[in-house]
Amino acid sequence: MRGFGRALIASALVVTAVAGTAGWATADAQQAVTGPPPGAAAWRADTVIGRPLPDPATATPREVALFFAGLSGPEQQTLARRHPEIVGNLDGAPVHLRYEANRLAISATHDLRYARLADADRQILAFDPRGRGQVAEVYGELTGAAHVSVVVPGSDIDAGTFDRTNDRYGTPAGMAASLRAATHDATAVIAWAGYTTPVGVGLDAATGRLAEAGADRLTRLTEGLDATGAPDPVLFCHSYGSVVCGLAARDSDATDIVVLGSPGMRADTAADLHTDARVWAAKDSSDWIDDVPHIEFAGLGHGADPTDPSFGARRVPAADAQGHTGYFAPGTESLKAFAAIATGDVR
Structure with a gap:
């Protein structure tokens, strides 16, 4: 005792x-905070490049990497612009594409607390405002x-x-x-x-x-x-x-x-x-x-x-x-x- x-x-x-x-x-x-960031449903439903997009909740980083490797540069840019909050946090996606996506995602919050993170010289690999x-x-x-x-x-x-x-x-x-x-x-x-x-x-x-x-x-x-x-x-x-x-x-x-x-x-x-x-x-x-x-x-x-x-x-x-x-x-x-x-x- x-x-x-x-x-x-x-x-x-x-x-x-x-x-x-x-x-x-x-x-x-x-x-x-767990799971993919907001916007996952819109990402899953998007058919803009004519093929299913990897589910951010279940796709492995290796599956994500293989998916992006099969896209053209313009296709990658299209996805980053349409879904910056997803691409910016998608482990396995090309890192420079994630930097670009996160600048867009940070700017889209219009939150002054995060404005400094969107500076052009910063390499933001992930950003989740939740x-x-x-x-x-x-x-x-x-x-x-x-x-x-x-x-x-x-x-x-x-x-x-x-x-x-x-x-x-x-x-x-x-x-x-x-x-x-x-x-x-x-x-x-x-x-x-x-x-x-x-x-x-x-x-x-x-x-x-x-x-x-x-x-x-x-x-x-x-x-x-x-x-x-x-x-x-x-x-x-x-x-x-x-x-x-x-x-x-x-x-x-x-x-x-x-x-x-x-x-x-x-x-x-x-x-x-x-x-x-x-x-x-x-x-x-x-x-x-x-x-x-x-x-x-x-x-x-x-x-x-x-x-x-x-x-x-x-x-x-x-x-x-x-x-x-x-x-x-x-x-x-x-x-x-x-x-x-x-x-x-x-x-």
């Missing part, structure tokens, strides 16, 4: 302690890239905070830009805010519900990269994003999974992730995540600390990173190590 009592206390602590990148805010329960908004952006040239990395963020990230200027290295945009610069532009990096993240502290941050939905979307992203000929990616997973990556690990073809400031990966050991990817973990001594109980009990908490030697992950040096969002700051040991992992320069 004594052990059971300690577990109950730890579970209560998890509810009040597990959070994401923004820290100690009051939580709001979130509804995960809920708090989801977005993915490519830094570098994805087509023909020798290396690809994907940044998976934690709590309080959405289309509005994706590239906020305060706490820059706690945002997927800031992390992605910093990583690409540290590799001397040797890798393309996707800043992926493609799932519904928790807001603040509460049950969403302490449970795996949103992470499970996010893992499905992350797996589809990696399948889309594979279908378009991109190399197997390296996943960089921050805070609650490491829960997403832990759940996606089994179905992802990532070469490496790097977690930083992790509350756990819903696994007791790296072997329990059932992945061929190398697993890495970073945590600095000033990161408040170290105060979060590393347990999983009755659905609360995310399990073992990936930086614990018993977990079996490779340790990334992070002694000079500051706080929960300092791992990608220029000049840090952690960023230097991340760059080496991203470009395959470590064994």
Whole structure:
């Protein structure tokens, strides 16, 4: 009974302690955004090119890639103009066509919160305005890239905070830009805010519900990269994003999974992730995540600390990173190590 009592206390602590990148805010329960974006019915019914269009809810990224490969350039452009919200989010579609479609989709919202995302120099790989908004952006040239990395963020990230200027290295945009610069532009990096993240502290941050939905979307992203000929990616997973990556690990073809400031990966050991990817973990001594109980009990908490030697992950040096969002700051040991992992320069 004594052990059971300690577990109950730890579970209560998890509810009040597990959070994401923004820290100690009051939580709001979130509804995960799933399935294709609005416009799927009109897309399915469209006969403009004289053949059935792939169902965005059921077609695999490889099927999508094969479909677009069989279209002429004008046919592809026609579909992007008529259905930008679908083409822009269709994993397996040509990436430059998705960029064009998402500029149209963002402009069509007439929402000033998203106007900056439609700038001509931005490569928006996905945009979904539902809920708090989801977005993915490519830094570098994805087509023909020798290396690809994907940044998976934690709590309080959405289309509005994706590239906020305060706490820059706690945002997927800031992390992605910093990583690409540290590799001397040797890798393309996707800043992926493609799932519904928790807001603040509460049950969403302490449970795996949103992470499970996010893992499905992350797996589809990696399948889309594979279908378009991109190399197997390296996943960089921050805070609650490491829960997403832990759940996606089994179905992802990532070469490496790097977690930083992790509350756990819903696994007791790296072997329990059932992945061929190398697993890495970073945590600095000033990161408040170290105060979060590393347990999983009755659905609360995310399990073992990936930086614990018993977990079996490779340790990334992070002694000079500051706080929960300092791992990608220029000049840090952690960023230097991340760059080496991203470009395959470590064994």
